[in-house]
Amino acid sequence: MTIFAEIKVYNTLSRSLEEFKPLYGKRVFMFVCGPTVYDYSHLGHARTYVFYDTLARFLRRAGYSVFYLQNITDVDDKIVNRAKEEGKHPLELAREFEQHYYEDMKVLNITSVNLYARASDYLPEIFEQIEGLLRNRYAYVTETGVYFDITAFSDYGKLSGQKPEELRVHRIExxxxxxxxxDFALWRARPRDEFGWKSPWGYGRPGWHIEDTAITLKHFGKQYDIHGGAIELSFPHHEAEIAQAESFTGVKPFVRYWVHTGLLTVEGEKMSKSLGNFVTIRDALERYDANVLRIFLLSRHYRSPIDFRWDLVDQAKNNFDRIVNSYNNLLEMDITDEASEGELKLIKKIGELKENFFNSMKDDINTAQALADLFEMMKLVNAYADGHGLITEGGKLSLASTYNDLLNILGLRIKGGTDISMLNNLITILIGIRSLLRKRREYELADEIRARLRETGVEIQDTPQGTKWRIEELSEEESRSL
RNA sequence: GCCGGGUUGGCCGAGCGGUUCAGGCAGCGGGCUGCAGACCCGUAGACGGGGGUUCGAAUCCCUCACCCGGCUCCA
Incomplete structure (x- = not known):
C-alpha cells in the first residue's frame, strides 16, 4: 500500500466523506471519549473501542504516526453514588474499574492507545480553562456553579445540527x-461532605464536558485531527466541547474530523446499563474468543447500528474458524523448488485482493468489505491448496505475511499452529499409531484416539495428503485457567 | 416538537445509476472420505409500500409505513 494513502472518512461536522489530511504531515492526533469507570464495560463499549483500535492500526499501517489519547472519567456522579453504596472512596472505586477496563481492553487486543488520561489529574488545566472562559465572558458564575453561556458562542449547534432556540424540550428540571x-455546567458546586475540590468558585466538581478539552489542550494543543466517540455523544457532549475549546482558544475548528460510531443495540434498543439489557465484555469473553468478538463487531460498517444476538456471534465464530483453517491450509502445504504457473497466478491474484482490502479500508474504514476481501483471498488459497498442494518456500512466506499483515490491521490473532515442538512430537506419535490402526481397520481404537485428543483440544483431520492436526482455539476463559 | 440514522435473499451484511445482484453463515447437489471434520466444485434466493425521473434504479426525487438514536448520565 502506498504510504499516506488517500483515506476517506465521514466527518460528522460536514456531514460528508472527506479526504483525511492531518494537520502536521504524517503525525496524527486522535482523541476518543473513554469510559466512566463505575462498573464493568459492556459490548457497546467494546464496539466503539474495537473500532477506534482498528482505525489506529490502519492509520499506522498506512504510514502515519498516531498519538491515540483516551480519557478515563473518574470524577462523576455515578462513581460518587456507587462508592457511597459500597462504602468506598470514589477514587478507590474508580481505580478498581479502571483496572478492569484495562484488563478487558487487553484481552480484546486493543493495544493502540498511547495514553490514558484521568480527569482527576487535570484539575489545574480545568481551572485554567474555566478562568479563561469567565474572563472572555463566555461563562458566568451562579450559586450552583459556573455555566457556559451558549448564546455567547454563535456556532453552538454546528456539529449536531441543533438550533439552540429550538432546544426547548428538557426532560430535567x-x-x-x-x-x-x-447552558451547561463547567463547575458544579457540591456539599462539603461530598467528594470534590476547592476552587475559586467554591467547593465542587468539574462539569462533564470540561475534562476532555482540558486533556486535549494539554497534550494536543488548540487544534487536532480526530475526535471519536459513539454517536450518542455528539449532542450535547461534543457540541459542548467545541463551544468550550473554540471560545477558550479562539482557534477553529478545534477538531478537524469528528468521527462517530453507531450504537450496539439489543432487540433494536440501545445496549445500556440503565435498560439492563447489557452483556459485559468479560461475560462475552467467557463464551467466545476475543477474535470472534472483534469479527462480530467489525462485520458491519462502523457508523451503522449493530443488533446484538448470540447466534450472530456464533456466525462470527464460524468466520474466524474459516480464517484459521485457511491460514493452516497455507502453512501445511508441501514445499517445491520451482514455482508453478498456478502459484504465480495465485500470488498475483492475492496481491490484487490485498489491494482491494486496503481500498476498502481507505473508503471510510469499510471493515465489512475488507473482511469480504479477506474471505475471497482465503477461498483462492484454499482452492490452490486443495488442487495443487505444492508451493515454493518464498510463495508460502509471501502469502503468510500477507495474511499476518491484514489480520494485524483488524487486530486478529491466530494462536496454536503446528510448531510447538514437544507437543508436536507426542501428537505425531499418537497419530502414527492411529494411522496403523486405521490401516488394520481397527476403527474403534482409532476413533477412541481421535476423541480423546479432541477432549484435550487437539483436532484431527484425515485428508488425502495424510492426517493433519491443530490445536483448537481456546476461549479466553480456558486460556486464562491454563 | 426539533435534529440525525435505518428498512437488501432463511440469517448477517457490502453495494448508493449500468460489468455475472459482493462476502459470510445456514440450505441443496456433487467431489474427497471407513465414518466424521476441514477443504473444493456447483446451485438457489433480495433490495419496506406506492408514485416519479432515466435507455437503464437497491442506488436519484416525492410520498406513505414501520424501527432506532439524540434533545437527561451514557461508548
Whole structure:
C-alpha cells in the first residue's frame, strides 16, 4: 500500500466523506471519549473501542504516526453514588474499574492507545480553562456553579445540527440560576461532605464536558485531527466541547474530523446499563474468543447500528474458524523448488485482493468489505491448496505475511499452529499409531484416539495428503485457567 | 416538537445509476472420505409500500409505513 494513502472518512461536522489530511504531515492526533469507570464495560463499549483500535492500526499501517489519547472519567456522579453504596472512596472505586477496563481492553487486543488520561489529574488545566472562559465572558458564575453561556458562542449547534432556540424540550428540571436552560455546567458546586475540590468558585466538581478539552489542550494543543466517540455523544457532549475549546482558544475548528460510531443495540434498543439489557465484555469473553468478538463487531460498517444476538456471534465464530483453517491450509502445504504457473497466478491474484482490502479500508474504514476481501483471498488459497498442494518456500512466506499483515490491521490473532515442538512430537506419535490402526481397520481404537485428543483440544483431520492436526482455539476463559 | 440514522435473499451484511445482484453463515447437489471434520466444485434466493425521473434504479426525487438514536448520565 502506498504510504499516506488517500483515506476517506465521514466527518460528522460536514456531514460528508472527506479526504483525511492531518494537520502536521504524517503525525496524527486522535482523541476518543473513554469510559466512566463505575462498573464493568459492556459490548457497546467494546464496539466503539474495537473500532477506534482498528482505525489506529490502519492509520499506522498506512504510514502515519498516531498519538491515540483516551480519557478515563473518574470524577462523576455515578462513581460518587456507587462508592457511597459500597462504602468506598470514589477514587478507590474508580481505580478498581479502571483496572478492569484495562484488563478487558487487553484481552480484546486493543493495544493502540498511547495514553490514558484521568480527569482527576487535570484539575489545574480545568481551572485554567474555566478562568479563561469567565474572563472572555463566555461563562458566568451562579450559586450552583459556573455555566457556559451558549448564546455567547454563535456556532453552538454546528456539529449536531441543533438550533439552540429550538432546544426547548428538557426532560430535567431546569436550574433556575442559569440564564438559558441549554447552558451547561463547567463547575458544579457540591456539599462539603461530598467528594470534590476547592476552587475559586467554591467547593465542587468539574462539569462533564470540561475534562476532555482540558486533556486535549494539554497534550494536543488548540487544534487536532480526530475526535471519536459513539454517536450518542455528539449532542450535547461534543457540541459542548467545541463551544468550550473554540471560545477558550479562539482557534477553529478545534477538531478537524469528528468521527462517530453507531450504537450496539439489543432487540433494536440501545445496549445500556440503565435498560439492563447489557452483556459485559468479560461475560462475552467467557463464551467466545476475543477474535470472534472483534469479527462480530467489525462485520458491519462502523457508523451503522449493530443488533446484538448470540447466534450472530456464533456466525462470527464460524468466520474466524474459516480464517484459521485457511491460514493452516497455507502453512501445511508441501514445499517445491520451482514455482508453478498456478502459484504465480495465485500470488498475483492475492496481491490484487490485498489491494482491494486496503481500498476498502481507505473508503471510510469499510471493515465489512475488507473482511469480504479477506474471505475471497482465503477461498483462492484454499482452492490452490486443495488442487495443487505444492508451493515454493518464498510463495508460502509471501502469502503468510500477507495474511499476518491484514489480520494485524483488524487486530486478529491466530494462536496454536503446528510448531510447538514437544507437543508436536507426542501428537505425531499418537497419530502414527492411529494411522496403523486405521490401516488394520481397527476403527474403534482409532476413533477412541481421535476423541480423546479432541477432549484435550487437539483436532484431527484425515485428508488425502495424510492426517493433519491443530490445536483448537481456546476461549479466553480456558486460556486464562491454563 | 426539533435534529440525525435505518428498512437488501432463511440469517448477517457490502453495494448508493449500468460489468455475472459482493462476502459470510445456514440450505441443496456433487467431489474427497471407513465414518466424521476441514477443504473444493456447483446451485438457489433480495433490495419496506406506492408514485416519479432515466435507455437503464437497491442506488436519484416525492410520498406513505414501520424501527432506532439524540434533545437527561451514557461508548
Amino acid at each position: 431546569p436550574d433556575l440560576t442559569k440564564r438559558n436552560p441549554g
